[in-house]
Amino acid sequence: MSPLGLPAVPVATVQVGSAAVVMLLVSPWIAGGPVALTPSVAIAMLLLGVFGTGLAYVWSANIVGGWGATPASTVTYVAPVVGITLGVVALGETLHWYQPVGAAVVVLGILISSR
Structure with missing residues:
Protein backbone atom coordinates (compact mmCIF):
# COMPACT_ATOMS: atom_id res chain seq x y z
CA MET A 1 0.00 0.00 0.00
CA SER A 2 2.71 2.46 0.98
CA PRO A 3 4.73 2.31 -2.26
CA LEU A 4 1.56 2.42 -4.37
CA GLY A 5 0.13 5.46 -2.60
CA LEU A 6 -3.33 3.93 -2.28
CA PRO A 7 -5.84 5.87 -0.15
CA ALA A 8 -6.72 4.33 3.21
CA VAL A 9 -10.52 4.22 2.99
CA PRO A 10 -10.79 2.12 -0.21
CA VAL A 11 -8.06 -0.26 0.99
CA ALA A 12 -9.77 -0.76 4.36
CA THR A 13 -13.17 -1.12 2.67
CA VAL A 14 -11.93 -3.88 0.36
CA GLN A 15 -10.14 -5.70 3.19
CA VAL A 16 -13.05 -5.65 5.63
CA GLY A 17 -15.68 -6.16 2.91
CA SER A 18 -13.86 -9.18 1.49
CA ALA A 19 -13.52 -10.73 4.94
CA ALA A 20 -17.22 -10.14 5.61
CA VAL A 21 -18.24 -11.85 2.37
CA VAL A 22 -15.98 -14.85 3.08
CA MET A 23 -17.34 -15.19 6.62
CA LEU A 24 -20.90 -14.90 5.39
CA LEU A 25 -20.26 -17.72 2.92
CA VAL A 26 -18.44 -20.11 5.28
CA GLY A 52 -15.09 -1.04 15.12
CA THR A 53 -13.03 -2.93 12.61
CA GLY A 54 -13.53 -0.53 9.71
CA LEU A 55 -12.26 2.55 11.54
CA ALA A 56 -9.33 0.56 12.93
CA TYR A 57 -8.40 -0.58 9.42
CA VAL A 58 -8.61 2.98 8.06
CA TRP A 59 -6.44 4.20 10.92
CA SER A 60 -3.95 1.37 10.35
CA ALA A 61 -3.84 2.02 6.60
CA ASN A 62 -3.19 5.72 7.25
CA ILE A 63 -0.33 4.83 9.59
CA VAL A 64 1.16 2.42 7.04
CA GLY A 65 0.79 5.06 4.33
CA GLY A 66 2.45 7.74 6.45
CA TRP A 67 5.16 5.76 8.23
CA GLY A 68 5.71 2.76 5.95
CA ALA A 69 4.97 -0.87 6.74
CA THR A 70 7.90 -1.70 9.01
CA PRO A 71 7.59 1.21 11.46
CA ALA A 72 3.81 0.87 11.46
CA SER A 73 4.05 -2.80 12.43
CA THR A 74 5.84 -1.88 15.66
CA VAL A 75 2.54 -0.44 16.97
CA THR A 76 1.31 -4.01 17.52
CA TYR A 77 4.02 -4.59 20.13
CA VAL A 78 2.47 -1.94 22.36
CA ALA A 79 -0.80 -3.89 22.82
CA PRO A 80 0.53 -6.17 25.61
CA VAL A 81 1.98 -3.14 27.44
CA VAL A 82 -1.42 -1.43 27.28
CA GLY A 83 -3.12 -4.65 28.38
CA ILE A 84 -0.89 -5.03 31.43
CA THR A 85 -1.33 -1.35 32.31
CA LEU A 86 -5.12 -1.53 32.03
CA GLY A 87 -5.17 -4.76 34.04
CA VAL A 88 -3.29 -3.13 36.88
CA VAL A 89 -5.09 0.23 36.79
CA ALA A 90 -8.66 -0.80 35.91
CA LEU A 91 -8.89 -4.32 37.31
CA GLY A 92 -6.53 -4.13 40.27
CA GLU A 93 -4.32 -6.96 39.01
CA THR A 94 -0.95 -7.52 40.64
CA LEU A 95 2.08 -6.11 38.86
CA HIS A 96 5.07 -8.45 38.84
CA TRP A 97 8.69 -7.31 38.46
CA TYR A 98 9.10 -8.81 35.00
CA GLN A 99 6.15 -6.93 33.47
CA PRO A 100 7.70 -3.44 33.63
CA VAL A 101 11.01 -4.97 32.51
CA GLY A 102 9.24 -6.54 29.54
CA ALA A 103 7.49 -3.25 28.77
CA ALA A 104 10.84 -1.45 28.82
CA VAL A 105 12.30 -4.05 26.45
CA VAL A 106 9.33 -3.61 24.09
CA VAL A 107 9.57 0.19 24.09
CA LEU A 108 13.34 0.05 23.67
CA GLY A 109 12.96 -2.39 20.77
CA ILE A 110 10.44 -0.09 19.08
CA LEU A 111 12.76 2.89 19.49
CA ILE A 112 15.75 0.97 18.11
CA SER A 113 13.84 -0.49 15.16
CA SER A 114 12.31 2.85 14.18
CA ARG A 115 15.67 4.53 13.68
Whole structure:
Protein backbone atom coordinates (compact mmCIF):
# COMPACT_ATOMS: atom_id res chain seq x y z
CA MET A 1 0.00 0.00 0.00
CA SER A 2 2.71 2.46 0.98
CA PRO A 3 4.73 2.31 -2.26
CA LEU A 4 1.56 2.42 -4.37
CA GLY A 5 0.13 5.46 -2.60
CA LEU A 6 -3.33 3.93 -2.28
CA PRO A 7 -5.84 5.87 -0.15
CA ALA A 8 -6.72 4.33 3.21
CA VAL A 9 -10.52 4.22 2.99
CA PRO A 10 -10.79 2.12 -0.21
CA VAL A 11 -8.06 -0.26 0.99
CA ALA A 12 -9.77 -0.76 4.36
CA THR A 13 -13.17 -1.12 2.67
CA VAL A 14 -11.93 -3.88 0.36
CA GLN A 15 -10.14 -5.70 3.19
CA VAL A 16 -13.05 -5.65 5.63
CA GLY A 17 -15.68 -6.16 2.91
CA SER A 18 -13.86 -9.18 1.49
CA ALA A 19 -13.52 -10.73 4.94
CA ALA A 20 -17.22 -10.14 5.61
CA VAL A 21 -18.24 -11.85 2.37
CA VAL A 22 -15.98 -14.85 3.08
CA MET A 23 -17.34 -15.19 6.62
CA LEU A 24 -20.90 -14.90 5.39
CA LEU A 25 -20.26 -17.72 2.92
CA VAL A 26 -18.44 -20.11 5.28
CA SER A 27 -20.34 -19.42 8.53
CA PRO A 28 -22.98 -22.11 8.00
CA TRP A 29 -20.22 -24.76 7.81
CA ILE A 30 -17.96 -23.58 10.63
CA ALA A 31 -20.56 -22.39 13.15
CA GLY A 32 -21.05 -24.56 16.21
CA GLY A 33 -24.80 -24.09 16.15
CA PRO A 34 -27.54 -22.94 13.85
CA VAL A 35 -26.96 -19.69 11.96
CA ALA A 36 -29.80 -17.18 11.83
CA LEU A 37 -29.13 -13.98 9.94
CA THR A 38 -31.89 -11.82 11.37
CA PRO A 39 -32.13 -8.08 10.69
CA SER A 40 -30.84 -7.24 14.17
CA VAL A 41 -27.84 -9.55 13.69
CA ALA A 42 -27.12 -8.03 10.29
CA ILE A 43 -27.36 -4.47 11.68
CA ALA A 44 -25.09 -5.35 14.62
CA MET A 45 -22.53 -6.89 12.27
CA LEU A 46 -22.66 -3.87 10.00
CA LEU A 47 -22.25 -1.40 12.88
CA LEU A 48 -19.40 -3.36 14.45
CA GLY A 49 -17.75 -3.78 11.07
CA VAL A 50 -17.94 -0.10 10.17
CA PHE A 51 -17.35 1.56 13.54
CA GLY A 52 -15.09 -1.04 15.12
CA THR A 53 -13.03 -2.93 12.61
CA GLY A 54 -13.53 -0.53 9.71
CA LEU A 55 -12.26 2.55 11.54
CA ALA A 56 -9.33 0.56 12.93
CA TYR A 57 -8.40 -0.58 9.42
CA VAL A 58 -8.61 2.98 8.06
CA TRP A 59 -6.44 4.20 10.92
CA SER A 60 -3.95 1.37 10.35
CA ALA A 61 -3.84 2.02 6.60
CA ASN A 62 -3.19 5.72 7.25
CA ILE A 63 -0.33 4.83 9.59
CA VAL A 64 1.16 2.42 7.04
CA GLY A 65 0.79 5.06 4.33
CA GLY A 66 2.45 7.74 6.45
CA TRP A 67 5.16 5.76 8.23
CA GLY A 68 5.71 2.76 5.95
CA ALA A 69 4.97 -0.87 6.74
CA THR A 70 7.90 -1.70 9.01
CA PRO A 71 7.59 1.21 11.46
CA ALA A 72 3.81 0.87 11.46
CA SER A 73 4.05 -2.80 12.43
CA THR A 74 5.84 -1.88 15.66
CA VAL A 75 2.54 -0.44 16.97
CA THR A 76 1.31 -4.01 17.52
CA TYR A 77 4.02 -4.59 20.13
CA VAL A 78 2.47 -1.94 22.36
CA ALA A 79 -0.80 -3.89 22.82
CA PRO A 80 0.53 -6.17 25.61
CA VAL A 81 1.98 -3.14 27.44
CA VAL A 82 -1.42 -1.43 27.28
CA GLY A 83 -3.12 -4.65 28.38
CA ILE A 84 -0.89 -5.03 31.43
CA THR A 85 -1.33 -1.35 32.31
CA LEU A 86 -5.12 -1.53 32.03
CA GLY A 87 -5.17 -4.76 34.04
CA VAL A 88 -3.29 -3.13 36.88
CA VAL A 89 -5.09 0.23 36.79
CA ALA A 90 -8.66 -0.80 35.91
CA LEU A 91 -8.89 -4.32 37.31
CA GLY A 92 -6.53 -4.13 40.27
CA GLU A 93 -4.32 -6.96 39.01
CA THR A 94 -0.95 -7.52 40.64
CA LEU A 95 2.08 -6.11 38.86
CA HIS A 96 5.07 -8.45 38.84
CA TRP A 97 8.69 -7.31 38.46
CA TYR A 98 9.10 -8.81 35.00
CA GLN A 99 6.15 -6.93 33.47
CA PRO A 100 7.70 -3.44 33.63
CA VAL A 101 11.01 -4.97 32.51
CA GLY A 102 9.24 -6.54 29.54
CA ALA A 103 7.49 -3.25 28.77
CA ALA A 104 10.84 -1.45 28.82
CA VAL A 105 12.30 -4.05 26.45
CA VAL A 106 9.33 -3.61 24.09
CA VAL A 107 9.57 0.19 24.09
CA LEU A 108 13.34 0.05 23.67
CA GLY A 109 12.96 -2.39 20.77
CA ILE A 110 10.44 -0.09 19.08
CA LEU A 111 12.76 2.89 19.49
CA ILE A 112 15.75 0.97 18.11
CA SER A 113 13.84 -0.49 15.16
CA SER A 114 12.31 2.85 14.18
CA ARG A 115 15.67 4.53 13.68
